[in-house]
Amino acid sequence: MLPVKEAGTTIAVATQNACKACMPLGACLAYRGVEGAVPFLHGPQGCATYMRRFLIGHFREPMDIACSSFSEETAIFGGSADIHTGLDNVAKAYHPAMIGIATTCLAETIGEDMGLMLHQHAEKNADKASPLVVAASTPSYSGTHADGFHAATCALVNALAETDAAQAGRADVVCFPNMVSPADLRYLKEVLADFGLCHVLLPDYSETLDRPIAGEYERIPKGGVPISAIRGAGAARASVTLGSAFRPGQHPGAALLAKCGVPSLSVGLPVGIRGSDLLFQQLEDLAGKPTPEKHAAERGRLIDTYVDAHKYLYGKRAVVYGEEDLVTGIASFLDEIGVVPVVCASGGRSGGMAEALSATVSMQRGDIQVLEDADFVEIGEAAEAAKADLLIGNSRGFGLSRRLDIPLIRVGMPVHDRIGAQRIQLLGYRGAQALCDRIANAVIARDQERSEPGYMTM
Amino acid sequence: MPDTDNLIKTVTPLPDPEAAKEALLKSYPTKVARKRTKHMVVNDPATLSAIQANARTIPGIITQRGCSYAGCKGVVLGPTRDIINITHGPIGCGYYSWLTRRNQTRTESDAEHNYIPYCFSTDMQEQEIVFGGEKKLEAAIQEAYDLFHPKAIAVFATCPVGLIGDDIHQVSKRMKEKLGINVFAFSCEGYRGVSQSAGHHIANNQLFKHVIGRGTTPVEGKFRINLLGEYNIGGDAFVLEDLFERCGITLVSTFSGNSTVDGFERAHMADLNCVMCHRSINYVADMIEKKYGIPWFKVNFIGANSSAKSLRRIAQYFENDELTARTEQVIAEENEKVAAAQSRIRPRCEGKTAMLFVGGSRAHHYQDLFKEIGMKTVAAGYEFAHRDDYEGRRVLPDIKVDADSRNIEEVTVEQDAELYNPRKSADEIAAYEAREFHFNDYDGMMPEMEEGTLSIDDISHHETERLIEMYRPAVFCAGIKEKYAVQKMGVPCKQLHSYDYGGPYAGFQGAINFYEDIDRMVNARAWAFIDPPWKTRTSPKLTASYGDQ
Numbered sequence A: 001m002l003p004v005k006e007a008g009t010t011i012a013v014a015t016q017n018a019c020k021a022c023m024p025l026g027a028c029l030a031y032r033g034v035e036g037a038v039p040f041l042h043g044p045q046g047c048a049t050y051m052r053r054f055l056i057g058h059f060r061e062p063m064d065i066a067c068s069s070f071s072e073e074t075a076i077f078g079g080s081a082d083i084h085t086g087l088d089n090v091a092k093a094y095h096p097a098m099i100g101i102a103t104t105c106l107a108e109t110i111g112e113d114m115g116l117m118l119h120q121h122a123e124k125n126a127d128k129a130s131p132l133v134v135a136a137s138t139p140s141y142s143g144t145h146a147d148g149f150h151a152a153t154c155a156l157v158n159a160l161a162e163t164d165a166a167q168a169g170r171a172d173v174v175c176f177p178n179m180v181s182p183a184d185l186r187y188l189k190e191v192l193a194d195f196g197l198c199h200v201l202l203p204d205y206s207e208t209l210d211r212p213i214a215g216e217y218e219r220i221p222k223g224g225v226p227i228s229a230i231r232g233a234g235a236a237r238a239s240v241t242l243g244s245a246f247r248p249g250q251h252p253g254a255a256l257l258a259k260c261g262v263p264s265l266s267v268g269l270p271v272g273i274r275g276s277d278l279l280f281q282q283l284e285d286l287a288g289k290p291t292p293e294k295h296a297a298e299r300g301r302l303i304d305t306y307v308d309a310h311k312y313l314y315g316k317r318a319v320v321y322g323e324e325d326l327v328t329g330i331a332s333f334l335d336e337i338g339v340v341p342v343v344c345a346s347g348g349r350s351g352g353m354a355e356a357l358s359a360t361v362s363m364q365r366g367d368i369q370v371l372e373d374a375d376f377v378e379i380g381e382a383a384e385a386a387k388a389d390l391l392i393g394n395s396r397g398f399g400l401s402r403r404l405d406i407p408l409i410r411v412g413m414p415v416h417d418r419i420g421a422q423r424i425q426l427l428g429y430r431g432a433q434a435l436c437d438r439i440a441n442a443v444i445a446r447d448q449e450r451s452e453p454g455y456m457t458m
Numbered sequence B: 001m002p003d004t005d006n007l008i009k010t011v012t013p014l015p016d017p018e019a020a021k022e023a024l025l026k027s028y029p030t031k032v033a034r035k036r037t038k039h040m041v042v043n044d045p046a047t048l049s050a051i052q053a054n055a056r057t058i059p060g061i062i063t064q065r066g067c068s069y070a071g072c073k074g075v076v077l078g079p080t081r082d083i084i085n086i087t088h089g090p091i092g093c094g095y096y097s098w099l100t101r102r103n104q105t106r107t108e109s110d111a112e113h114n115y116i117p118y119c120f121s122t123d124m125q126e127q128e129i130v131f132g133g134e135k136k137l138e139a140a141i142q143e144a145y146d147l148f149h150p151k152a153i154a155v156f157a158t159c160p161v162g163l164i165g166d167d168i169h170q171v172s173k174r175m176k177e178k179l180g181i182n183v184f185a186f187s188c189e190g191y192r193g194v195s196q197s198a199g200h201h202i203a204n205n206q207l208f209k210h211v212i213g214r215g216t217t218p219v220e221g222k223f224r225i226n227l228l229g230e231y232n233i234g235g236d237a238f239v240l241e242d243l244f245e246r247c248g249i250t251l252v253s254t255f256s257g258n259s260t261v262d263g264f265e266r267a268h269m270a271d272l273n274c275v276m277c278h279r280s281i282n283y284v285a286d287m288i289e290k291k292y293g294i295p296w297f298k299v300n301f302i303g304a305n306s307s308a309k310s311l312r313r314i315a316q317y318f319e320n321d322e323l324t325a326r327t328e329q330v331i332a333e334e335n336e337k338v339a340a341a342q343s344r345i346r347p348r349c350e351g352k353t354a355m356l357f358v359g360g361s362r363a364h365h366y367q368d369l370f371k372e373i374g375m376k377t378v379a380a381g382y383e384f385a386h387r388d389d390y391e392g393r394r395v396l397p398d399i400k401v402d403a404d405s406r407n408i409e410e411v412t413v414e415q416d417a418e419l420y421n422p423r424k425s426a427d428e429i430a431a432y433e434a435r436e437f438h439f440n441d442y443d444g445m446m447p448e449m450e451e452g453t454l455s456i457d458d459i460s461h462h463e464t465e466r467l468i469e470m471y472r473p474a475v476f477c478a479g480i481k482e483k484y485a486v487q488k489m490g491v492p493c494k495q496l497h498s499y500d501y502g503g504p505y506a507g508f509q510g511a512i513n514f515y516e517d518i519d520r521m522v523n524a525r526a527w528a529f530i531d532p533p534w535k536t537r538t539s540p541k542l543t544a545s546y547g548d549q
């Protein structure tokens, strides 16, 4: 296994320029992928505002997050009054089908009993047709935004999935896509449909966070996985979970298995050929048919691109950072195109990243450094020591890219300094194709800029 | 291509304001409507009505507001480059406020420190929440010191810290003694107060108590001023610094655009305080006046006319012919360029409407810029201002202090035994006042708004949508949180917190930049494509079948 810099053994006490956001942010994003849902933070309004700003800046889309707006008194005496008022007001103003609650650090610190409060709320509203309420516990002092995303996904499964086989339109497969872009979600749906698999994608913000302009504004955007479909997920034949960096109790496939007995299949985030092959094999088995020609052709084109690109890329040294599953997936892909992922870093610390990397990155190159619970100071030091040629990760690495004077290929979240974050593709043969083009072109552009005669043929 | 005049479907005539107000409240539960109605006023400059402001946002209503940590660490202290700011708390709060405000800074030499690109956080974990985080904070301060040897370190508390009872002030005091540099802390937990505004006040208090007045090296210069409430978004401060320099005015310190701790420490050596954003910094102006005898008045450098007016006021204050002559020369030079830009752009924008819902002063200041290109502000309001910013400081005695404001310290200030030196005598001040030259005053936004326009405080997401539907303004000014919702409705949204990656907008050059940006937005082609042709065209098949009959 790759040597890992363990969490807590860092020399630094403080975190300088963090490489992670906080749990409720991920939870709100997941709730945005449920049809008719409004995310709701139990805590002070500042957190909601910061998270909205972050998500809105990334997706360049509206993102409402309601909030119970804690006051100092609430902080001392508890927020049950605020949560009742808050839920009532959201119900009245939005008519949502569901309200998804995530707790902030403050609510968790004062030990709010969400179960009890929601029970009381349900009792108070027993006579009304009020929206469904689902809650996830998301204290940031014990996890990152990725953990929050998974916590909310599991909360949805635990609250809603039913085994009842009488569910109309029983799904063949439930796909837990992980925290990927709307474009990747659309791609997954296309692949599942091409296999003829009746599917549930949980969550699915492919439409809600990449909406057309129509001159009219719908407060709750169209799209998202319908609540009835989440209920029906309990009767599916199997689930496929993308990714592997789940903290205990936060693997959505395992949650669905535990609750409804749905067999759980897992593949890593399918970036690159091997990762995608694994996914397509699973889907072939589930569908009982071979990979449709369209996708087989995309695979072929991808290999053609690998061939076209290898002369530019072979032996280049890249630093990859971001959410653990993203890093693992991209590192595996880099390995295929001959780029050495010299530093693989994440602000997360689920503990499984090194192992996952060992499984997909060829070890003989030897000099791969894995950083867990890392911040950008550590990443910068490692990048410098490793003489990296490229950075691959979110916009927060821009300062580093400028300092080291190496290109940054933007993937993950946040991408606040470019247009089109919602359409960045990574998954499957198509995503690898796009990523391979981008990385190769970044390298070529560098060489071209530095060529004195100004070659136009590279 | 459609005619540029029709790119945005402006509603004419404007809706009846009272009816519009009613429509905004319609879908609220009665209790909410009763509260919200007090935050909305149909303006009538003849009879100024009272507006409710600085009140807690109702739970479940989606607001533009942030928290007091954001106001303290993000707004007031954020733009200073050589103080290391450590956020004490879980990671999110610090992470979200890392390099997101677009305040610029310029070091004068390579030896100077600049920590703006850094975000320090104690990244509290569960064990610290349970057992207390003071030790980790102390170690983090030590670490920051060892790594950078800064002149000063500031500590900011986030919500959980107040709850678990970490004494950040004690820790800071200890470390100040130990390290021999200034270390001070802000109890700016987000649950204090009702918005960023509480954080501004907390920031003002601590700067006054721990920083201002520590400097001893004299400041050279004949006309020495501080500029308060200017945060150098998009480079605004650079424009103003240049103007002052050309006029011969010495800028001792800015709170806090392009600032240094050294400037803060010597702020008491200025002879005049000019207040830009009244909301965020008036406390410091008042306290400095009481302790050191430096008068203050309100200025506004947004808009070419306002900029000229503000420069003239400064010159009048110092009563010096040379300064007056130089100031007039600078204004004349700048106005020439401004006039050229106006004549180019005004015809393209004239008659269009604007709405501004932002901040604690910008919703007022930017109305001047729109006026200069012939655009009318039909509705405006602040995100976190108080009644005095709407109605003027004359209402200060009537403002009720509620529980949310009571928990913010009111610093008692006395005249400094050595340093108190009234720059103008009581008689001199009286003479100025007799000439309608006012000190310690701000008239607020509402008296300057036209009859029948709307003032709405702490506008909600819901109200924003309804308002846009009813008025279809040519441009809506707010922040990034509102931007995309507004634009989905087919109306361009100008970000006035971060200037949408543009700016500077202050001073004369800034005014020109703003005219150009607004022109670009309201006349952008993209808006014309929103309605697809098939929406307005009768179906060809249908026409054919009619013809057949």
Ligand code: SF4
Binding pocket: A022, A023, A024, A046, A047, A050, A103, A104, A105, A106, A140, A141, B090, B091, B092, B093, B094, B158, B159, B160
């Ligand atoms: S308090 Fe917690 S939930 Fe709120 S922004 Fe900070 S880290 Fe995130």
Ligand code: SF4
Binding pocket: A044, A045, A046, A047, A048, A050, A105, A106, B067, B068, B069, B070, B093, B157, B158, B159, B160, B188, B189, B190, B191
């Ligand atoms: S936890 Fe408190 S300080 Fe931090 S963002 Fe939320 S409201 Fe602000």
